[in-house]
Amino acid sequence: MTLDFEEVHATDISRHFGRRRALSKLSLSLRAGEIVGLLGPNGAGKSTLIGILSTLVSAGSGEVRYGTHTSAAGGALRARIGFLAHELHLYSELSALQNLTFFARLHGLDDPALPHAALLRAGLAGRGDDVVSGFSRGMRQRLALERALLHAPRLVLLDEPFTGLDDQAVRIVDDRIRELAGAGAIVLVATHDLDLADGLVSRVVLVREGRLISDEPAAPGLRARYRSVVGAG
Amino acid sequence: MRKLFLPLTLLAAAMFSYAPFMIDGAPYESTMLLVQKIFYFHAPAGFIMLTSGIVCGVASVLFLWKKRPGADRVALAAGELTVLFGAIVLATGPLWARKAWGVWWNADVRLTMSLVGWLIAVGYLIVRRFGGPGSEKLAAGLAVFGTANVPFIYVSVNIWRTMHPQTTVVPSLVEGMRGPFWFCVLAFYVLYALLMTARIHLERQRALVNDLYLAQEDA
Amino acid sequence: MFGRVVWLVLKKDLAIEARSWELVITTLFFALSAVVVFMFAFVREGQPLEGAASGILWIALAFAGTLALGRTFERERQGETLRGLLLAPASRAAVFTGKLVGIVLLLLAVELLLVPLVVVLFQENDLLGRWPLLLALLVTGAVGFATVGTLFAAMLVRARSRDVLLPILLYPITIPALVAGVNGTQALMATPPAEPLAIMWIAMLVCYDVVFLTLALWVFEPLMTE
Numbered sequence: 001m002t003l004d005f006e007e008v009h010a011t012d013i014s015r016h017f018g019r020r021r022a023l024s025k026l027s028l029s030l031r032a033g034e035i036v037g038l039l040g041p042n043g044a045g046k047s048t049l050i051g052i053l054s055t056l057v058s059a060g061s062g063e064v065r066y067g068t069h070t071s072a073a074g075g076a077l078r079a080r081i082g083f084l085a086h087e088l089h090l091y092s093e094l095s096a097l098q099n100l101t102f103f104a105r106l107h108g109l110d111d112p113a114l115p116h117a118a119l120l121r122a123g124l125a126g127r128g129d130d131v132v133s134g135f136s137r138g139m140r141q142r143l144a145l146e147r148a149l150l151h152a153p154r155l156v157l158l159d160e161p162f163t164g165l166d167d168q169a170v171r172i173v174d175d176r177i178r179e180l181a182g183a184g185a186i187v188l189v190a191t192h193d194l195d196l197a198d199g200l201v202s203r204v205v206l207v208r209e210g211r212l213i214s215d216e217p218a219a220p221g222l223r224a225r226y227r228s229v230v231g232a233g
Numbered sequence: 234m235r236k237l238f239l240p241l242t243l244l245a246a247a248m249f250s251y252a253p254f255m256i257d258g259a260p261y262e263s264t265m266l267l268v269q270k271i272f273y274f275h276a277p278a279g280f281i282m283l284t285s286g287i288v289c290g291v292a293s294v295l296f297l298w299k300k301r302p303g304a305d306r307v308a309l310a311a312g313e314l315t316v317l318f319g320a321i322v323l324a325t326g327p328l329w330a331r332k333a334w335g336v337w338w339n340a341d342v343r344l345t346m347s348l349v350g351w352l353i354a355v356g357y358l359i360v361r362r363f364g365g366p367g368s369e370k371l372a373a374g375l376a377v378f379g380t381a382n383v384p385f386i387y388v389s390v391n392i393w394r395t396m397h398p399q400t401t402v403v404p405s406l407v408e409g410m411r412g413p414f415w416f417c418v419l420a421f422y423v424l425y426a427l428l429m430t431a432r433i434h435l436e437r438q439r440a441l442v443n444d445l446y447l448a449q450e451d452a
Numbered sequence: 453m454f455g456r457v458v459w460l461v462l463k464k465d466l467a468i469e470a471r472s473w474e475l476v477i478t479t480l481f482f483a484l485s486a487v488v489v490f491m492f493a494f495v496r497e498g499q500p501l502e503g504a505a506s507g508i509l510w511i512a513l514a515f516a517g518t519l520a521l522g523r524t525f526e527r528e529r530q531g532e533t534l535r536g537l538l539l540a541p542a543s544r545a546a547v548f549t550g551k552l553v554g555i556v557l558l559l560l561a562v563e564l565l566l567v568p569l570v571v572v573l574f575q576e577n578d579l580l581g582r583w584p585l586l587l588a589l590l591v592t593g594a595v596g597f598a599t600v601g602t603l604f605a606a607m608l609v610r611a612r613s614r615d616v617l618l619p620i621l622l623y624p625i626t627i628p629a630l631v632a633g634v635n636g637t638q639a640l641m642a643t644p645p646a647e648p649l650a651i652m653w654i655a656m657l658v659c660y661d662v663v664f665l666t667l668a669l670w671v672f673e674p675l676m677t678e
Binding site: 297298349352353356359360363364365367368370371374375377378379381382385386388389390392393 | 600603604607608610611612613617620621623624625627628631632635652656659660663664667671674675678
């Protein structure tokens with residue numbers, strides 16, 4: 001059974017760790033074709049929110065709906081979610097191609113052309129058999145991104161996808177993200193880099209201390225807007 | 234819950250004050266005489282340890298599957314009391330054995346099982362204390378495994394020790410001993426109920442304080 | 453699908469190991485040095501203490517296994533690849549089983565080293581002649597220890613103090629398996645070998661393995677969700 005959905009609705013999500021509130025009654029809706037920027041200072045709860053949306057972290061209260069499904073749908077739902085976290089999820093002892101092939105097969109995708117295509121897209125053609133531990137951060141970042149997108153997920157969650165990338169790579173990843181949204185994916189990008197987000201995202205969600213501060217369509221002057229709402233520093 | 238404190242405390246105090254008199258009135262056991270009387274505290278402590286271990290295991294199962302925070306509080310209280318009463322059993326056991334049969338430890342089935350069970354309970358507390366965030370779940374997993382392990386420990390230790398020389402047989406209860414024995418068992422259970430009530434209440438208060446902190450942030 | 457995922461995870465672990473053989477080599481040599489230390493402790497005037505051989509075999513296995521478990525999951529901690537595995541649509545039980553089989557294979561390799569070593573150092577020449585029962589004992593014992601160990605090591609991946617917590621939690625729970633292993637091996641070393649006794653211990657180990665494997669497969673999913 002292939003599960004699919006066009007929208008994701010998070011309603012009143014709360015999560016705390018002991019005394020520390022990570023998220024407080026946060027509600028958010030995401031639609032196919034959107035590129036939503038998730039912005040906020042450190043500790044705002046961005047990673048926790050993304051963790052909950054990916055189904056890896058459970059919400060203390062509140063609910064997330066993927067179309068008509070919830071996280072109870074298990075593996076079938078996970079097959080439609082792509083997640084790139086800060087830690088990259090790569091086996092540094094294996095080669096780039098081995099990493100891609102393993103995760104492709106794990107998703108049930110046996111076509112041998114697929115990992116090679118992903119390798120090309122990551123700009124690592126010719127480096128397929130090199131061990132990942134020898135890669136620079138930027139190379140690993142691009143490889144990790146392609147690994148997360150191998151199974152053509154519907155919901156794409158990216159936590160700081162531009163880390164370590166040079167100018168040209170940033171442009172390529174930027175185009176990649178637009179391409180995904182154009183094909184109908186639901187894209188959520190959490191980032192600190194306001195300049196990069198500016199111009200890429202179609203909607204901006206600001207969070208601070210676990211609370212939703214604002215959720216509005218992207219407009220020029222993102223940095224000024226961010227500063228005024230969130231407060232400098 | 235708080236209403237139970239006073240009556241339970243009074244009841245436990247009364248029972249434990251009376252217990253020594255009952256124990257004194259009980260007949261001497263034929264070979265061990267006075268020394269055997271430690272058994273009136275040693276055995277009930279063993280009952281409580283086993284009961285508390287099972288409570289901890291069941292509460293942990295509820296916590297893992299139903300995710301009820303109340304279940305976690307019960308599991309924590311029961312875990313601590315398993316360690317406490319286990320310590321009593323493990324302290325009084327060798328004391329008795331030394332005086333009665335001249336050896337501190339003789340690999341008696343029950344004592345060995347108590348030791349292993351006690352280690353698991355201590356492990357439970359160590360995980361909760363030093364495991365970092367999210368350790369309540371891990372400890373619950375351990376408790377589930379520990380409880381499932383009880384029959385296996387029993388079988389393996391039982392068969393293991395039949396290969397060792399036996400030095401003791403648990404005395405069968407003579408007429409006059411049954412009264413004091415069951416009275417002490419009851420007294421211990423009352424004490425257990427009191428301690429559990431107090432401990433769970435404390436945890437609940439702690440959770441309330443956390444909620445207040447969180448609510449204050451929301452305001 | 454289940455078997456496929458198990459095979460994929462296992463193959464991946466073997467591929468990583470095949471790069472350097474670090475885990476296998478260091479674990480085997482640790483087991484070797486442990487046995488040598490025990491030998492000095494338990495051999496007086498050239499004669500081993502009664503029953504020491506079987507105890508040493510299984511304790512060395514337990515120690516080596518604990519270290520191997522810790523380091524296997526340390527690998528999954530870097531890059532948080534365990535999360536990557538959990539994100540896949542694959543069943544969590546299959547992922548667990550894949551890691552489990554890898555550990556069992558490593559433990560069997562350790563046993564392959566330890567048994568001849570113990571035979572040589574403690575002159576237990578008859579032991580190898582009873583290899584069918586010995587094999588059953590070794591396999592069921594390894595599976596039991598590995599099952600509990602893999603679960604605990606996985607659940608401790610994000611915990612603090614995980615290096616010392618693993619043995620603290622693992623040893624008490626695996627006592628029945630170790631007792632069965634030691635006594636079963638002891639029974640096989642006796643002359644004449646107490647085969648019915650050994651078979652009884654093997655039966656207990658099979659029960660232990662079934663119960664705890666079931667429990668582990670059940671508990672893995674709730675424990676892995678944060």
